[in-house]
Amino acid sequence: MLEIKDLKASLADEDKQILKGVNLTVEAGKVHAIMGPNGSGKSTLSYVLSGKDGYEVTGGSVALDGKDILEMEPEERAAEGLFLAFQYPIEIPGVGNMVFMRTAVNAQRKARGEDEMSATEFLKVVRARAKTLKIDADMLKRPVNVGFSGGEKKRNEILQMAMLEPKMCILDETDSGLDVDAMKLVAEGVNALRDEGRAFLVITHYQRLLDHIKPDLVHIMADGRIIKTGGPELALEVEQNGYADILAEVA
Amino acid sequence: MADTQRTVEAAKTRLDSISLPYGGWTAEARAAALARLQSQGLPGRRDEYWRYTRPDTLTAATAPIAVPEQHDEDGVFDHLDALKIVFVDGVFDPQASDDLSLEGITLERLAATAEFDIHWAKPIYGILEMAGQTPVARPLASFNTAQARDGVLIDVKSTPSRPVSVIYRHKDANSDVTLHHVVKVGEGATFELLESGAAAARFNHVLEVDIADRGQFHHVRAQGPDLGCRLVTHLFTRLGTESVFKSFTLGANGLLTRNECVIELTGDDAVAHVAGAAIGDGDFHHDDTVFITHDALRCESRQVFKKVLRNGAVGVFQGKILVKKDAQKTDGYQISQSLLLDGDSQFLAKPELEIYADDVVCSHGSTSGAIDEDALFYLRARGVPVDVATDLLTLAFLAEALHEIESDSLSSAVGERLEAWLAQRRS
Numbered sequence: 024m025l026e027i028k029d030l031k032a033s034l035a036d037e038d039k040q041i042l043k044g045v046n047l048t049v050e051a052g053k054v055h056a057i058m059g060p061n062g063s064g065k066s067t068l069s070y071v072l073s074g075k076d077g078y079e080v081t082g083g084s085v086a087l088d089g090k091d092i093l094e095m096e097p098e099e100r101a102a103e104g105l106f107l108a109f110q111y112p113i114e115i116p117g118v119g120n121m122v123f124m125r126t127a128v129n130a131q132r133k134a135r136g137e138d139e140m141s142a143t144e145f146l147k148v149v150r151a152r153a154k155t156l157k158i159d160a161d162m163l164k165r166p167v168n169v170g171f172s173g174g175e176k177k178r179n180e181i182l183q184m185a186m187l188e189p190k191m192c193i194l195d196e197t198d199s200g201l202d203v204d205a206m207k208l209v210a211e212g213v214n215a216l217r218d219e220g221r222a223f224l225v226i227t228h229y230q231r232l233l234d235h236i237k238p239d240l241v242h243i244m245a246d247g248r249i250i251k252t253g254g255p256e257l258a259l260e261v262e263q264n265g266y267a268d269i270l271a272e273v274a
Numbered sequence: 275m276a277d278t279q280r281t282v283e284a285a286k287t288r289l290d291s292i293s294l295p296y297g298g299w300t301a302e303a304r305a306a307a308l309a310r311l312q313s314q315g316l317p318g319r320r321d322e323y324w325r326y327t328r329p330d331t332l333t334a335a336t337a338p339i340a341v342p343e344q345h346d347e348d349g350v351f352d353h354l355d356a357l358k359i360v361f362v363d364g365v366f367d368p369q370a371s372d373d374l375s376l377e378g379i380t381l382e383r384l385a386a387t388a389e390f391d392i393h394w395a396k397p398i399y400g401i402l403e404m405a406g407q408t409p410v411a412r413p414l415a416s417f418n419t420a421q422a423r424d425g426v427l428i429d430v431k432s433t434p435s436r437p438v439s440v441i442y443r444h445k446d447a448n449s450d451v452t453l454h455h456v457v458k459v460g461e462g463a464t465f466e467l468l469e470s471g472a473a474a475a476r477f478n479h480v481l482e483v484d485i486a487d488r489g490q491f492h493h494v495r496a497q498g499p500d501l502g503c504r505l506v507t508h509l510f511t512r513l514g515t516e517s518v519f520k521s522f523t524l525g526a527n528g529l530l531t532r533n534e535c536v537i538e539l540t541g542d543d544a545v546a547h548v549a550g551a552a553i554g555d556g557d558f559h560h561d562d563t564v565f566i567t568h569d570a571l572r573c574e575s576r577q578v579f580k581k582v583l584r585n586g587a588v589g590v591f592q593g594k595i596l597v598k599k600d601a602q603k604t605d606g607y608q609i610s611q612s613l614l615l616d617g618d619s620q621f622l623a624k625p626e627l628e629i630y631a632d633d634v635v636c637s638h639g640s641t642s643g644a645i646d647e648d649a650l651f652y653l654r655a656r657g658v659p660v661d662v663a664t665d666l667l668t669l670a671f672l673a674e675a676l677h678e679i680e681s682d683s684l685s686s687a688v689g690e691r692l693e694a695w696l697a698q699r700r701s
Contacts, residue, residue, distance in 0.1 A: 073655050076647065101657035113652040117670025126666065127656035134657065166670075183656060 024222040025049040025072075025191050030083035032071045041067045043247035044083065049191070052219040056233055057226045058258060059244035060266045065226045066110060068244070069195040073107040074100050087191055101127075102134035104190030108180040108197050115167040120179070123167045124149060124186050131187060152185045156212050174205035181212035192216070193224045198232040210235030230262035243269055287335035288316060292421050299393040300384075303400030307419035310404070314413040323410055326590040326622045327532055327561040332414060332506050337450035337476035340502030340529070349441050350496040350524075350691045351468045354683070356439035357381070359426055363444060363474050364451030366424060370441075378432040378463070384454060385424040395427045395456045402482040402510040406536035410565065415508040415534070418480040422454035425480075429458045430465040430489075437466035437492075442473035444500055449474035455481045459489035459517075466492045466681070472500030472528070479507040487514040487541060493521040494684050497531060499695060501557075504530040515541030515570075522679045524688050525552035525560055526695055532561040539566070539573040539601075549578040549678035553668070553692070554587030554619075555699065561590035562610075568601035568631075577608040580675040582668050583619035594626040597634050604629075606636035613671045614644055615664070665696040 025048070032042040041064045049055045059065050071078050072085060074097035085093050092100050115123070129139040140148075153163060156178045168176050177197055184192055194213070198206050213223070213236050225236055233241070233255065241257040242249045245266065250273045251257065261269070289311065294304045317329040331338050352358075359381075360370035366383060374381040380394075387393055400419040406412060426440060440455070451474035459465050463486075473479070485491050497505065505528065511519050525531055537546045552560045566575045581589035591610035612621035623640040645667055653663035669692060676692075679685040 075651055075655075096660065097651060097654035098657050098659050098663075101655055107655055109652065109655075113648050115646075115649045115652070115667070115670060117673040118666055123653070123656075123666070126662065127653070127658050130659060130662060131657035134659075187656065 024051045024088060025224065026086040028084045030068075030071070030085060031081045032067065032078050033081055035077050035079045040081070041247055042071065045247070045249060047242065047249055049222045049224055051190075051222055053239045054217070054223040054225060054236060056238040056241045056258060057224065057244050058228065058241060058261055063244045064247040065244055066195055069107055069193050069226060072193060073097055073105060098130065099134070101187070101189075102131045106184055106187060106189035106192045108177075108184060108192065108194045110195040110197075110199060112168050112176040112180055114169045116169050118167050120165055120167050121149065121163050124183060127183070128186055149182075149186060153182055155215065156182050156185075157208060158182055173200035174202065174208075177201060177205065177209050178212065181209055185212065185216060190220065191222050191224070193226070195226045196228065197225070198227055198229060206232060207235060230258040233258050245270055245273070288333055291335065292417070294420060295388055295423065298388045299390050299396050300388070300399055303396075304420045306404065307400050307416045310407065311413055311416035311420060314411045314416060316413050316417070323563070323592070326592070326624075327530070327559060329414075331504050331530060332476070332478075332532070337448060337474070338504065339447045340444075340475035340500070340504070341447045342444045342472075343500050345499070350470045350687055351439050351684075352441070354437070354439065354468070354687065356437040356468060358439050358441055360441045360443065361424075361453065361473065363446045363449035364424065364453055364477075367443075376434045376436070376438070378430065378434040379465070380429040380431070381438070382427045383424055384422065384427055387427065388423075394429055394458065398456050398458060398482050398484050399454070402484060402512055403480060403508065405512070405538065406508070406510045406565070412508060412534060412536070414478060414506050415480055415510075418452050418454055418478050418508065422452045422480065425454040425456070427456045428465070428467075429460075430463045431460045433464045437468055439468040439470070442469070442471035442477075444472040444474055444503065447475055450476045452478045453480075457481070457483045457491065459483065459485045459491050461486040462488045464490040464492070468684075469493075469495035471496070472498050472503050473505065475503060477503065477505040479505065481507070481509045483509070483511040483519070485511065485513050485517040485519060488516045489514065490518040491520070492680050494679055494681075494688065495522070496524040496688065496691065497526070498528050499526040501527045501529070503528045506532045507534065509533075509535045511536070511546070512538045512540055513544040513546060516543045517541060518544070519546040520678065520680055521548045522675070522688075523550045524692065525550065525554075527554065527558060528560070529557055530559045532563065534563045535565070537564075537566045537575065539568050539570050539575065542571040543573065544570065545574045547576040547578075547678055549675045550580070551672040551675040551692070552581045552589065553695065554581065554583050554589065556585040556587060558583070558587040559590070560588070562593070564593040566595050566606070568595070568597040568604045568606065570601060572603040573601065574605040575607070576678075577610070578675050578678050579610040580613070580672050581611075581621060582613045582615065582671065583621060584615035586618040588619065589621040591621075591623045591625070591640070593624070593638070594628065595636055595638070597629040597631050597636065599630040601631045602633045604631060604634040604636065606634070608638035610640045611671070612642045613668060614642055615668075661700050665693070665700065668696060669693060
């Protein structure tokens with residue numbers, strides 16, 4: 024599904040290399056987790072994959088279902104089925120949440136040459152999916168993320184994911200700022216979307232989220248590289264001992 | 275120097291071209307306006323009040339040519355249930371217009387009353403305009419009062435069942451039009467006036483609105499879209515006790531637009547809101563000039579102006595709140611903002627407060643900014659193409675101004691039209 028080869032990237036303004044050769048392959052139907060200390064390049068990886076400005080790719084390749092996506096605009100990557108759940112979802116005053124989601128769904132459908140969803144059809148689907156995430160009608164009506172609590176923002180991200188039905192989902196610290204109940208709710212939303220044709224890359228600081236979203240593989244990222252890969256037990260090891268042992272072991 | 279000389283000559287020709295209609299109930303006001311204009315002179319490039327907007331093409335002896343554009347779309351308010359009055363290049367079109375009759379109001383054309391000696395509009399025509407000439411001279415309004423041959427006179431005795439919609443159409447590339455409207459809102463009555471369309475190659479528009487105690491006046495207008503037009507409008511209003519005035523203007527394209535709004539709060543507890551949303555692309559100069567005088571207790575005034583500018587478009591805002599000595603408990607608010615979609619466009623703002631009362635709340639703010647890159651990326655990351663995402667954020671930026679429109683159906687009519695204009699430009 025997602026194939027990252029020797030990906031190198033730096034901040035465009037500062038000429039500071041952050042990704043120093045990332046190698047990672049996520050197969051369809053799998054959930055991979057990335058953990059790592061602060062500043063290891065986890066969020067940068069998610070931004071580079073989704074095409075945010077301000078980063079310069081200096082080497083390597085990224086393929087989604089065999090297609091090179093690095094030359095694509097962010098909206099083209101999205102239409103190809105890439106989705107990034109933001110660590111800090113953006114507030115957009117003046118743009119209604121519903122209008123935003125319908126515009127996004129139909130823009131992607133249009134880009135893929137599919138029929139657009141009618142307003143009534145969309146409304147039906149969005150209401151049903153919002154309900155399972157405990158998102159009420161008021162949140163759908165309000166401007167995008169404006170006045171939402173931290174938990175509401177993250178649930179809104181998962182709702183967008185549910186509506187857009189992407190192939191490759193990247194969750195950037197989706198657990199940050201969530202209490203236990205909110206985390207469970209978000210995890211349930213993610214688990215409901217687990218599917219043979221869909222892959223997840225879950226970026227997190229804490230093992231706790233992985234109790235709820237069970238990963239197939241766990242990668243440890245440090246200083247711009249994946250330094251160790253293992254099963255779910257690797258996350259437990261990090262939780263107990265921190266990163267020091269692993270960093271020392273690799274060095 | 276030669277240029278300045280030529281401008282002066284042109285202005286003189288323009289002044290000399292005025293011939294007053296003979297006699298009738300407007301004669302006095304016209305003669306006074308002409309005398310006023312002669313002492314004021316036409317605005318020139320050195321006038322402080324015209325510092326950011328060049329008046330040359332508005333004062334030139336003949337109107338610069340503006341080829342009318344063909345639009346397939348209907349007028350913004352055409353589908354609304356309203357009494358329609360249509361002017362084509364400033365000439366009343368009886369076929370396209372409805373019967374000028376609506377319960378609760380008297381509707382007349384200025385031209386049709388020219389011969390009358392007595393008329394209800396006499397205490398308003400040119401009178402509110404004259405009151406609005408101090409402390410700042412507005413010669414193009416004096417010109418209008420002296421010169422205007424037609425317009426609509428509306429006496430609102432009680433609240434009518436539907437709004438009046440004045441529709442302007444531009445068909446002649448050389449049309450040079452002056453129209454003067456008068457609205458009198460009676461005690462406790464509510465009236466809604468709509469104006470839409472591009473009127474002429476050059477259009478000088480005056481609207482005088484006298485609102486009696488507890489009267490309400492709601493005004494929504496959509497100017498354009500026509501690329502080559504030039505227009506100057508003046509709205510003069512006087513508000514009685516507990517009365518309400520709300521005016522919103524949508525501006526799209528047009529080479530030169532100067533909208534002046536002069537509001538005088540003379541009765542206690544009155545409310546005046548004036549708002550505008552403008553989108554300009556390329557050769558576009560859009561000026562909102564507002565002067566609000568608080569001269570009574572506990573009045574509220576609010577100004578909300580938003581402009582979206584690209585490809586070298588220029589936006590101007592001059593807004594003043596004057597609070598007189600006895601206008602205690604005044605609540606004044608003013609915001610002017612621009613969204614600059616590129617580095618070539620500019621926004622010039624001159625907010626002014628002049629306060630003589632000591633127990634008031636007045637605030638003002640002005641900002642210029644680009645599209646929020648984070649919001650843009652968020653939308654794009656969800657698959658919204660960059661141009662559509664830009665338009666969504668543009669509409670979001672204008673939303674606060676549209677929100678000032680009292681009626682939801684009008685507000686959505688304006689919003690939809692804006693959206694359509696933006697979409698058209700994309701394709």
